[in-house]
Amino acid sequence: MSTCENCSYFFPVPKDADDYEAGKGDCVTQKKDEKGQYWLSKPVVGPTEACSAFQKK
């Protein structure tokens, strides 16, 4: 099973961050539409089963 922590969009939350929790990471994705480029970041838990956007590290 692919998990979030093995995805190239997964960035672990540093230990000194206010919202640090073991295994927690930011899922950061790059998007583009007719208005331009933007990035989205959503908190995820590393061992969770990955979504359809999974891209292996």
Added chain:
Amino acid sequence: MVQTAQPIEYKGKIVEFPLDNPAEKDIPDEELHEHLAKPSTERTRRLKARCRWKHASAGEFVEKGVRAGIERMKLITEAHKASSGRPEVIRRALGLQNILEKCTIVLQEDEFIIGYHAENPNMFPLYPELSFMAVQDFNQSDYAPQPVEESKEIVEYWKPLSLQAKASKYFNPVDLARMYNVSTMEAPSFATGYNSVVPPYETVLEDGLLLRIEMAEANITKAKAEMEKSPWDATKGLDWIHKIDNWEAMVIACKAVISWARRHARLCRIVAENFETDPKRKDELLEIADINQRIPAEPCKGLKDAFQAKWYTYLVCHAIDRYASGFAHKEDKLLWPYYKISVQEKSFQPMTHADAVEMVEMERLKISEHGAGKSRAYREIFPGSNDLFIFTIGGLNRDGSDGCNDMTDAILEATRNIRTTEPSMVFRWAPEGREKTKKLVFECIRDGLGFPSIKHDKIGTEQLKYYAQFSKNKNGATDEEAHDWANVLCMSPGLVGRRKTQKTRSEGGGSIFPAKILEIVLSNGYDWSYTDMQMGPETGYAENFETFDQLWDAFKKQYAYAMDLVIRAKDVSRHFEAECLQAPFTSAIDDGCMELGAEANALSEQPNGWHNPITTVVAANSLVAIKKLIYDEKKYTMAQLMAALKANWEGYEEMQKDFKNAPKWGNDDDYADEIIKDFYEDIIGGVMAKIINYSGGPVLPVGQAVGLYMEIGSRTGPTPDGRFGGEAADDGGISPYMGTDKKGPTAVLRSVGKVQKNQKANLLNQRLSLPLMRSKHGFDIWHAYMKTWCDLNIDHIQFNVVSTAEMKAAQREPEKHQDLIVRVAGFSARFVDIPTYGQNTIIARNEQQFGTEDFDYLKVKL
């Protein structure tokens, strides 16, 4: 082609009016506005070109792809379910925490001020806990949050918990039905959820949130020590419980906001290190990351910090914790200390004045793409607009010195350059204000932005002093603090600063519609033309009013009934807002709430009660026509008038002409003005002033129209001023009815200047001659006009400077006129985004020409 004003003979010489900017001679009038935008940098040019506008027209979003997000709804609901049994204020804080911890955060290319309030930059959030009806409305629309079934479940969860469910039971169902029809009065805020707030930005910028947390924790420690004192005294000791809960909620909220800001910092770093290929932008992203790591946790140290801290505070108070319209703050005063550090001293975040201008342009674009989750009804009443984003500049400082500074100028330069309809701006006009800044104000107006709208500095300050005397805790504005004001929404001054600001629209805001009230007054309180309902008490039929005074008294009774009801609805809303819609972050950043352990909605230190009469001039002109033609001259009977009105004047064309030609407001006509002055002062203001609201002060009228002059016009039958049923009503609060001010611009000022008593604010729209304003004498004419306006003690004025030729060209080819901006009411809009019905009301406004008599009266030196 370009039109210039014709030369005139004045004081024995021929005065010509060449263009102030000769380069404009080759630009046809039909496309002038398309040549005026000049973003100051390539970055702001790009940002404007890709701006994700959220304007609506006739209730529909203009840009493709705009829709409601579901994320906020899910997170607030999840937190509410999980926090059952905790004190309500803590539940509200945990709700905010859950949103900020788990929400998707957004970073867009090119932006320097970062942060958004929904999971995608094309979306806007919804607030089921505030108004389930608004979400229901979205669920049925093309903008429905997805999956819509989940959104429907969320609505069902909140229905029994809503403000509406809690407040409605204290009202007679008949009264409720009348309010929901929005014909004589606006629907109650406990149902619509439409709101506004004035966040105390100063504490965030000056203290930082870590200090606010320390303050709250120290207060908790002190409170617990007080509770442990011996001997126990329950009359004092139990008061601490509520306060401790409030302080705890403040701590939760502030920590959540800091953590959320730092998530943004982390995203910038991740993008810089993993996605961005441009080394310059990479460095900039790391700089933004540094700012967002420190801000708003720590005090701001430079201008970039201040813009970012302001933006986060705005997002939380106006769009994430709960929805609130407005952008009320005194921007030049708030940012001036940081401008001095960064631009003048260059000791932190060093930059040039031009860099500061670019920052303002970026902020304007950020506001322009900020989406508001307003229901369709509220989108419709701001045609062509996104939401009411209005801030204030200028005026005098606390010590009476000129409040204009180089930050004021940077704001005005940026506004002129970037040409966006939002945010709108208010300039506080004081005779002492420097001319350099007033010239920039004029340039924005001359270029057709429709703003700054101008408020009389002294009137606003005196008003805050007046209200301070009613403060329930005897801590209203001091005489010095009374200088620190900004318009809360379109028109009404309210305090800004570290405490005593207005936290909810239940204090001031909401509408009442005198033209419709006049219509029902003539029919025993019955609305025959729109709702087919009894809309107020039975006050008699017009045919039985033997004297004008009887008609006057009947109006007074109907108006008093509606006013009592709408203010009671707001105050009952306020009561429940304080019980179940607490705003712990807003509380945390207010010095009063922090000191007293109070909740922001509950605490009122400075009363500021107001309500908006909209369509007053149609009612007033109608009363004048009735008095003249029926009671004074006896040319017609009331029975004839009622028959003509019921027929929408069809078959009564000659009669309609007489009623249309009766004296009208705005022509310095003593007959009309005497009646209308009494109408404003004795009824519109006098009746309202007898009401005492939640804060202990009187409620006063703030006449302003938003787009409701169209909406309510369409719901108002034919009126005795000669107007057809369904035609738009008057567009301001005290503006002459469109096209009926025929005696020139100074006659308008003389009429308006007669109304002084029992008023809080009144919106005055004027349309000035484009060729005169763009001539080399434009500023001098306008400046002299403004001095006269100030001397006549008039509260407000705003201008359209746009040619009929260009507006008609835009109606023919809208795609070629994307930068054509007009002033509608308390907001400006892209002309092409306004429905044709509304566009025609702008075109119909009289374009005031100045004649030699006006120049003499104004003492213009040409």
